[in-house]
Amino acid sequence: MKGILGWGTHLPYRRLDRATIAAVAGTGGGKGTRSVASFDEDATTMGVEAARGALATSGISPSTVWFSTVAIPYLDKTNATALHAALRLGTDVGAYDALGSVKSAVGALRAGLSGTGAALVVSSDLRGGLPGSGDESNGGDAAAALVVGTEADGTLLAELIGQGVATEEFLDRWRTPGDNRSKLWEERPGETRYASLAALAWKAALGEARLEAQNIDHLVVTGTHDRANTSVARSLGAPSAAVVDSLAASVGNTGAASPAFLLASALEQASAGQVIALVVLADGVEVFVFRTTAAIADYAPRRTVAAQVATGGAVTYGKYLGWRGHLSIEPPRRPEPVRPSATASSRSRDWKFGFVGSVDDSGEVHMPPAQIDTERRAMAEALGTIVTYTIDKLSYSLNPPVVFAVVDFDGGGRLPIELTDVDAAEVQIGGRVEMTFRKLFTADGVHNYFWKARPIRGEHIGPDNTQHGEAG
Amino acid sequence: MASHGIKNRVAIIGMGCTRFTEHWDKGLDDLLITASDDAYASAGVAKPDVDAYWFGTAQSAMSGIALARPLKLEGKPVTRVENYCATGSEALRQAAYAVASGAYDTAMAIGAEKVKDSGMQGLNAFPVPNDGTSRTLTAAAMFSMVAPAYAQKYGVDRAELKHVLARIASKNHKNGAKNPRAQFRKEMSVEQLLAMPTVAGDLSVFDCAGVADGAAAAIVVRAEDAHKYTDKPLYIKALSMVAGNGNGLMDPSYDYTTFPEIVACAQDAYAQAGITDPRTELAMAEVHDCFTPTELVLMEDLGFCERGTAWKEIEAGAFDLDGDLPVNPDGGLKSFGHPTGASGLRMMFEAFLQLRGEVPEERRISTYGRRNLALTHNLGGYPGEMVSFISILGTQPD
Numbered sequence: 001m002k003g004i005l006g007w008g009t010h011l012p013y014r015r016l017d018r019a020t021i022a023a024v025a026g027t028g029g030g031k032g033t034r035s036v037a038s039f040d041e042d043a044t045t046m047g048v049e050a051a052r053g054a055l056a057t058s059g060i061s062p063s064t065v066w067f068s069t070v071a072i073p074y075l076d077k078t079n080a081t082a083l084h085a086a087l088r089l090g091t092d093v094g095a096y097d098a099l100g101s102v103k104s105a106v107g108a109l110r111a112g113l114s115g116t117g118a119a120l121v122v123s124s125d126l127r128g129g130l131p132g133s134g135d136e137s138n139g140g141d142a143a144a145a146l147v148v149g150t151e152a153d154g155t156l157l158a159e160l161i162g163q164g165v166a167t168e169e170f171l172d173r174w175r176t177p178g179d180n181r182s183k184l185w186e187e188r189p190g191e192t193r194y195a196s197l198a199a200l201a202w203k204a205a206l207g208e209a210r211l212e213a214q215n216i217d218h219l220v221v222t223g224t225h226d227r228a229n230t231s232v233a234r235s236l237g238a239p240s241a242a243v244v245d246s247l248a249a250s251v252g253n254t255g256a257a258s259p260a261f262l263l264a265s266a267l268e269q270a271s272a273g274q275v276i277a278l279v280v281l282a283d284g285v286e287v288f289v290f291r292t293t294a295a296i297a298d299y300a301p302r303r304t305v306a307a308q309v310a311t312g313g314a315v316t317y318g319k320y321l322g323w324r325g326h327l328s329i330e331p332p333r334r335p336e337p338v339r340p341s342a343t344a345s346s347r348s349r350d351w352k353f354g355f356v357g358s359v360d361d362s363g364e365v366h367m368p369p370a371q372i373d374t375e376r377r378a379m380a381e382a383l384g385t386i387v388t389y390t391i392d393k394l395s396y397s398l399n400p401p402v403v404f405a406v407v408d409f410d411g412g413g414r415l416p417i418e419l420t421d422v423d424a425a426e427v428q429i430g431g432r433v434e435m436t437f438r439k440l441f442t443a444d445g446v447h448n449y450f451w452k453a454r455p456i457r458g459e460h461i462g463p464d465n466t467q468h469g470e471a472g
Numbered sequence: 473m474a475s476h477g478i479k480n481r482v483a484i485i486g487m488g489c490t491r492f493t494e495h496w497d498k499g500l501d502d503l504l505i506t507a508s509d510d511a512y513a514s515a516g517v518a519k520p521d522v523d524a525y526w527f528g529t530a531q532s533a534m535s536g537i538a539l540a541r542p543l544k545l546e547g548k549p550v551t552r553v554e555n556y557c558a559t560g561s562e563a564l565r566q567a568a569y570a571v572a573s574g575a576y577d578t579a580m581a582i583g584a585e586k587v588k589d590s591g592m593q594g595l596n597a598f599p600v601p602n603d604g605t606s607r608t609l610t611a612a613a614m615f616s617m618v619a620p621a622y623a624q625k626y627g628v629d630r631a632e633l634k635h636v637l638a639r640i641a642s643k644n645h646k647n648g649a650k651n652p653r654a655q656f657r658k659e660m661s662v663e664q665l666l667a668m669p670t671v672a673g674d675l676s677v678f679d680c681a682g683v684a685d686g687a688a689a690a691i692v693v694r695a696e697d698a699h700k701y702t703d704k705p706l707y708i709k710a711l712s713m714v715a716g717n718g719n720g721l722m723d724p725s726y727d728y729t730t731f732p733e734i735v736a737c738a739q740d741a742y743a744q745a746g747i748t749d750p751r752t753e754l755a756m757a758e759v760h761d762c763f764t765p766t767e768l769v770l771m772e773d774l775g776f777c778e779r780g781t782a783w784k785e786i787e788a789g790a791f792d793l794d795g796d797l798p799v800n801p802d803g804g805l806k807s808f809g810h811p812t813g814a815s816g817l818r819m820m821f822e823a824f825l826q827l828r829g830e831v832p833e834e835r836r837i838s839t840y841g842r843r844n845l846a847l848t849h850n851l852g853g854y855p856g857e858m859v860s861f862i863s864i865l866g867t868q869p870d
Contacts, residue, residue, distance in 0.1 A: 333593050334592055334596065335592055345604060352603050364722065364723065365722065366722055368605065388617045390614075391613075391672070391673060392612070393670070393671045394672055395608055402609065404607075404609050408724045412724070416721055416856075440608070
């Protein structure tokens with residue numbers, strides 16, 4: 001039996017109120033909010049955050065990592081290796097990208113479900129378009145990680161009981177490499193093709209699962225064509241109450257992340273023995289049918305989708321435009337950061353990507369680790385308290401002012417470090433923080449990944465002491 | 473093992489110092505030539521009489537050639553020295569030890585920085601290739617964390633402490649206003665300073681050192697030779713230096729209200745000089761007021777007053793030019809300006825002028841004629857991770 005062994009999701013903290021768009025762009029916008037990745041997040045950092053949750057909660061060490069996104073941080077160089085390093089997986093764990101389209105995320109999931117050993121399938125996306133566009137308003141940013149495999153690899157939470165595939169070439173949306181937006185054909189032809197293809201894949205999947213449409217308890221229909229998503233969901237014959245909220249009103253369509261993100265949402269709402277169908281419309285239609293097991297009742301994600309939806313903070317449209325490169329903001333008159341050294345970064349991989357410090361003979365934790373210490377200590381899951389802080393309006397930042405704090409970690413260790421997902425006015429001594437993997441800056445095309453601290457918001461289950469891969 | 477020092481074995485016989493300012497029309501070579509010419513003239517020696525050079529610059533040049541070339545030195549040993557903002561002091565320390573060892577009869581320490589050619593605000597460190605994980609915070613922000621920590625520890629209202637910090641800046645502006653070599657020559661009232669917008673924590677730009685170009689130089693000889701050159705040599709009583717190991721950044725017991733490197737450095741310096749009560753024995757002090765909270769904490773770390781009392785002493789005027797122990801009579805980094813590599817020697821230049829009675833009446837320290845020891849304190853780095861230097865200089869040979 002194959003299926004899902006664990007999951008984790010990451011929803012960025014910031015929300016853009018769609019009603020604020022038209023006042024600036026003159027068009028576009030709408031009701032509700034969309035999620036917005038922070039200026040220091042990209043598909044890789046969000047993927048790491050989702051994967052940390054999936055591995056910590058499931059306790060599984062995967063043998064393969066798959067990473068998918070349309071918002072690609074690197075070409076030619078593999079992105080999945082940064083996730084591999086941040087998750088401190090062993091060198092014998094494979095790490096692969098499946099990039100460029102929403103369909104690639106579904107392909108990676110199929111590959112994960114067909115391989116041997118547990119696979120960590122991570123999908124992450126930042127969606128947008130030109131100011132005022134539908135893609136800008138309706139899109140959202142998020143990441144989701146699924147751990148898949150057999151009961152030999154871990155506890156099955158949902159068994160894969162049916163699949164269906166219908167592939168066909170047609171032009172519905174497209175983007176030329178280097179462009180910062182997609183272009184769309186008129187909606188109707190695509191909707192027609194998706195309707196036909198969905199019927200085919202749906203029939204195949206239900207046949208394999210030996211189920212009728214009315215047996216479906218939770219139905220996720222998602223993909224790149226919002227109008228087809230809605231009409232297909234209505235046409236499949238599943239009970240209308242089974243249709244899982246697409247989170248369009250609060251998050252938006254999260255592209256490559258959407259299938260796994262909404263599947264995670266469905267899993268979090270499902271009870272034991274229920275049937276979940278995932279239908280993905282992306283240059284063809286892919287259907288996966290799962291049946292949850294009794295074990296799902298005991299699976300407590302570090303943060304549920306619903307909890308993350310409930311804890312957002314606002315970002316202004318102006319800031320959003322600046323973060324996405326649609327508005328050029330005057331930089332501070334300070335030197336721009338220089339690219340990190342490839343060799344220095346490679347040598348300090350455990351620190352830079354894995355946030356591993358060291359402990360000396362007196363028990364003091366060193367961050368960064370001291371060469372002469374023999375003991376290493378993983379600090380990424382440690383929670384901390386703000387001892388003192390400052391607001392720096394002079395330092396170079398893509399999102400000034402820099403909020404910087406001295407953090408004492410539970411169980412030992414102190415580090416002066418930048419805070420993120422925070423408004424300067426809300427920082428206080430004694431505030432509680434957790435670590436988050438971020439991109440400090442990009443210089444010469446090199447993304448400088450490292451960790452920051454952020455306020456703990458909402459429910460946080462942890463710290464989880466399950467460590468994946470040995471430190472040092 | 474011990475730190476013995478070289479008390480009374482080496483003397484400064486001449487010094488030079490350019491004005492510290494935005495020298496748009498002068499380069500590093502011009503500044504070096506001016507400071508060294510002034511020092512030769514002050515000591516009454518000719519260029520060939522100086523046997524060896526220690527040249528301090530944090531990031532304006534590399535190697536001794538950068539000094540030998542503009543001065544057209546012939547066959548002389550020239551060593552470039554760097555130790556963050558304590559660079560100028562470090563040059564003097566090396567030159568003094570060289571003379572004390574007997575290796576050379578006469579040596580020059582010269583420090584210079586050409587900061588204002590970068591087109592950027594503030595001081596910006598030379599980027600060494602690294603893994604991209606080091607802090608990018610400004611020095612102002614790092615030192616700004618001292619203020620709330622001090623306020624909390626000693627129960628001082630934060631607004632009250634802001635007033636104290638403004639009082640420090642106001643005093644240094646007042647001293648600098650009288651000094652023709654200072655960068656800022658305008659008095660600033662506490663009220664004016666309190667009205668400035670913040671840039672880092674509670675600090676405004678007026679809580680920060682002036683960013684300036686400049687150079688300063690000193691010529692040293694063995695103490696027994698000093699009177700061949702001058703009737704008023706300044707004897708080196710102590711030279712102390714401590715490089716922190718960065719532990720404060722990761723030690724949860726460190727509370728940002730003191731700089732342990734400086735406490736250790738002061739202890740060593742006072743032992744070398746035989747000082748037991750700096751508050752009453754010192755005639756003056758030049759301290760590293762890179763930011764106003766730094767000067768606040770230094771008053772306690774250097775033993776000028778009890779822990780938790782500096783803020784009251786400052787408000788009472790204890791460290792004013794006419795106070796009990798004048799601190800930064802030349803205006804300090806705040807008002808005189810801070811060309812990194814030159815600042816340590818600039819501090820000694822003020823001690824040289826004050827103790828020899830070579831400043832006009834209006835700039836004279838209150839202790840003149842009653843006490844004859846001066847302290848200079850120069851640091852580099854940040855709270856939790858700094859280098860500290862202290863010298864004690866005096867007019868008496870024993």
